[in-house]
Amino acid sequence: MDWDLLERLTAAPGPSGHEGPIREVVATELRDVAEEISVDPVGNLVARRPGPGPRVVLAAHMDELGFIVSHVEEDGFLRVVTVGGHDPRALVAARVVVHGREDLPGVIGGKPVHLMERAEREKAPKEKDLYIDIGLDGERARELVRPGDPVTRAAQITRLGDLVSSPGLDDRAGLYVMLEAMRTLGEHRCDLHAVATVQEEVGLRGARVAASRIRPELGLAIDVTLANDGPGVPARERVTELGEGAAIKVLDSSVIVPTDMVDALVGLAEEHEIPHQLEVMPRGGTDTRELALGGDGARAGGVSIPLRYTHQITEAAHPDDLDASVALVRAFCEHAHEV
Numbered sequence: 557m558d559w560d561l562l563e564r565l566t567a568a569p570g571p572s573g574h575e576g577p578i579r580e581v582v583a584t585e586l587r588d589v590a591e592e593i594s595v596d597p598v599g600n601l602v603a604r605r606p607g608p609g610p611r612v613v614l615a616a617h618m619d620e621l622g623f624i625v626s627h628v629e630e631d632g633f634l635r636v637v638t639v640g641g642h643d644p645r646a647l648v649a650a651r652v653v654v655h656g657r658e659d660l661p662g663v664i665g666g667k668p669v670h671l672m673e674r675a676e677r678e679k680a681p682k683e684k685d686l687y688i689d690i691g692l693d694g695e696r697a698r699e700l701v702r703p704g705d706p707v708t709r710a711a712q713i714t715r716l717g718d719l720v721s722s723p724g725l726d727d728r729a730g731l732y733v734m735l736e737a738m739r740t741l742g743e744h745r746c747d748l749h750a751v752a753t754v755q756e757e758v759g760l761r762g763a764r765v766a767a768s769r770i771r772p773e774l775g776l777a778i779d780v781t782l783a784n785d786g787p788g789v790p791a792r793e794r795v796t797e798l799g800e801g802a803a804i805k806v807l808d809s810s811v812i813v814p815t816d817m818v819d820a821l822v823g824l825a826e827e828h829e830i831p832h833q834l835e836v837m838p839r840g841g842t843d844t845r846e847l848a849l850g851g852d853g854a855r856a857g858g859v860s861i862p863l864r865y866t867h868q869i870t871e872a873a874h875p876d877d878l879d880a881s882v883a884l885v886r887a888f889c890e891h892a893h894e895v
């Protein structure tokens with residue numbers, strides 16, 4: 557695994573609707589491996605490698621969970637609305653960066669446990685009670701921050717034993733896989749479009765536009781999936797397991813992948829000896845849905861990276877699963893004209 561690349565991707569902010577900084581990083585990484593790079597009207601970055609075969613779209617989303625400042629209080633505390641499906645238990649005491657007139661460190665404030673009633677201690681905080689403390693008085697805060705400014709969780713990529721942990725691996729891990737597959741791609745016949753999409757976390761919005769503009773015949777979304785593989789969880793509830801390979805999407809709550817697409821991906825994984833597992837995810841959806849149902853409709857599947865603690869600030873993935881996913885996405889692109 558190329559640690560430096562993953563670190564560059566996790567360091568760049570990009571909450572839904574404010575993907576500019578991460579788009580710059582992705583564009584830089586793709587510059588030498590694409591024939592054309594463009595940005596569509598909603599902000600999706602499209603890197604194309606033309607070919608005579610079927611139109612193929614790979615999609616990995618650039619956006620991450622975040623916040624938008626809604627109000628600066630008299631005393632300098634910031635009120636925010638959440639962007640995307642945060643886990644409220646994971647927010648209090650999180651370090652954040654407020655992207656105001658300059659980048660400002662902040663912490664999400666909360667009541668000390670000493671002052672909580674017993675019932676309060678057992679409940680997750682409500683999103684409406686959240687505030688951000690940037691340590692500045694009202695006057696300084698209003699000079700530097702205004703409503704509409706985006707806020708992200710502070711970057712903090714960490715080695716966790718054999719694993720890698722960072723906020724935003726959903727979907728920086730998927731971007732990593734797409735970039736590495738594009739960089740190492742061999743001969744291919746398909747007309748390949750690698751799309752770094754916007755606004756997935758708020759409703760698959762960028763992928764819808766990409767599908768309707770490019771009208772793919774084949775689609776492959778690269779995103780994370782749940783690895784609920786902690787202690788005591790029975791195998792039937794795990795969805796996927798870290799270290800067991802690339803997850804081939806069978807279904808999630810937004811899409812059912814055509815059987816021949818699942819079979820094709822499993823066949824490629826077997827042929828190339830790529831560790832893999834099947835993903836049957838009862839909740840949640842990804843860009844696979846819009847690749848399948850947007851545009852003229854397409855045969856679309858998903859390669860998913862197993863992830864622990866999804867949408868918390870301690871998301872964790874296994875580098876071997878990233879490597880397996882890169883190998884599978886690359887094989888898919890090289891053989892897409894036969895799929």
Ligand SMILES: [Zn+2]
Nearest residue numbers: 726727779780
């Ligand atoms: Zn995602």
